[in-house]
Amino acid sequence: MLTPSGSPRHAGAPGPGRDAAVERRAPARLAWPDVARGLAIGLVVLYHATNWTWQTGYEVGVLREVNETLRSLRMPLFFTVAGMFAAKWTTVPWSRLARGKLLFFAWVFVLWEPVSLLVRLLTGYYQVADADWGTLGHDLAWSLLVPRSELWFIWTLAVFFVIARALRRVPAPVQLVLAAAVGAWALAGWEPASLAWRGTAQFALFFLAGLHLRPLLERFAERVTWLWAVGAVAVWLGVQVAVRELGLADVPGCYLLANIAGVPAGVTVSVLLSRVPGALGLRWLGARTLPVFVTHTSVVLALLSVLWRNGIWIPAPPSQWLPVALWAAAIAVGLALGELAPRIGARWLFAPPRWLSGSGR
Template sequence: MTRTRTGRHRSTTRSAAPAGRLDWVDVAKGLSIILVVLHHAVMFLEPHGLVPGPVAALNLALTSLRMPLFLLASGLFLAPVLERGWRTLLHRRVALFLWLYLLWTVVQFAVITPLPTGTAPDFAVLDAADLPLVLLYPDPSMWFLYALALYSVAARLLRRVPGSLLLVATGVLSTLVGAGILEFGWHAWELTARYAFFFVLGWHGRRLVERVAARSTLLWVLTAAVLAVAVAAASVLLDLHDVPGVAFVLNLVAVTGGVLAAAQLARWRIGRGVAALGRRTLPIYLANVPLVALLTALLASTAPPVAVQYGIVALVTAGAVALSLALHRGLIAIRAGWFYDLPGQWAVRPRIG
């Protein structure tokens, strides 16, 4: 694969930026959604002995990147929505996300509950008695939508507060939660609190983030990757994970590397496919857990060698992405678009974030 920065290189590998879009943001969202689906695939397959150790370790390490990067990208385009007032905000970001959160929580319950016991990990299994409480205790696999609605309301209420103050406050909150000093008694609430900083950074630090992306080089990407590995290794080997600030610094380094990598990938033709996924994150995010559960049910009784397990994780991840998009096309074709939007005249045809 060659690049086209000089006249000597062929022009068949560089992608054009979509008009009116920051293409690297789409790539960042595409990378994030792939990592989210991979995470769910690992969590479902691992109890059945279908995940090699290195893949499980990699998935754990990517915790510092996938949701913080997703939330950073989601905050980048918040300001125009806030400027349109409460009515637009409540329609496009609160009612919409809460509708999708509630609807797909029920869909997930309906798909997973009939599956054989043990198919799904505990986090994905809800009792019928828990369903009325999902507005108080966000579903662990759907919390992102809930958090976006909550962040949007908070952002509107705090829009006149200096961005620097919000960054400091959410940074301190992230530090305390990441070190285990501040606990909420519910994992989804802790994730919402811990990663709020990155949503605020996207909102108030857009120019800074864009400058970082614009200066991306392969050297900077490699430097960020090495630094992230070094911080992660030190936190494990020296047992520093619970030291205040260590987890937060690791998140910052990982997200910086993610922005640099997304900006670099956007300059290559291969980035087009990732960006295309980044523009379709909503149907993938909504449907991937039930689909991963169904694929896991088909594979749970198998006992493949370790070499084959690598392929299984990749196939379940890719299969869930492809099936999510196919399901979206099918439901839209039969005029069931309310699975992805507010029903009827309330529809807003959104993208996630």
């Protein structure tokens, strides 16, 4: 999901009257997975913008409620789509996996984790009492084992590729059952030292489901109608609200059901949006998620720090719109940097040098 999209990764069926050989040379790329990626990254940025705005002291209760509901959709959708395009990496030699995919994740993480933590320290958002340069150094030294920032996504994705490669000879049903058991437990309130550890346990099921159930997901997407979408979203919301209102979130398995229901809901919404001319920009965003992902928190914290340090206070209810403004700014900055980097010889900001990665991912 966080890799460049220079070549088609999702071939559609040849259209009527089209030459099959031509189709093999230039496979069509379906729109909805890119829309799903764009939707997921957009929701992630909004979630972080809302949380940091709330921690600054602004009233954003409405968006916090919205984000809490969307929690069971954005991450399952994110990792399911990522898993859909991981199949080839489960069969390559370990050396190729390491030099290709894992090197990419490691490069981006090692480069941007210090930036993220440094911005937190300088803006006062470190979330550690009396954090100083010693705290920063300690956390960076251990970051490959205990990630501290929102870059836990990248760390977790790397682990998922390793897991998928290691378990390639284990029957898919066994993998999914084991991952479901772990996820049911982790989603019931496990709070380890690192978000990356928790995310790995909570969402391995969805990455593996995308990997092993891709044909099923594709057939489901092909048949999506407005009625199906309304039904899928209604089921997801029904399970989500029931689990929350009945206080079942800490009961192993209950919140997992809400997350599972979030996948078809997210897929149907993505499919319908992909049929809208321009796809509301989500398809374009979905093919450029990495720069937005690694930079958005720093942009949000920097802007909030400017507001706070200059005594700019936004009272409620207008304050409810502040995260939306921060969301738009963070995405714009990330996309602009992503477009600018290769033009000024800074491709290395978002990918390892070609001489180091060999044939690429």
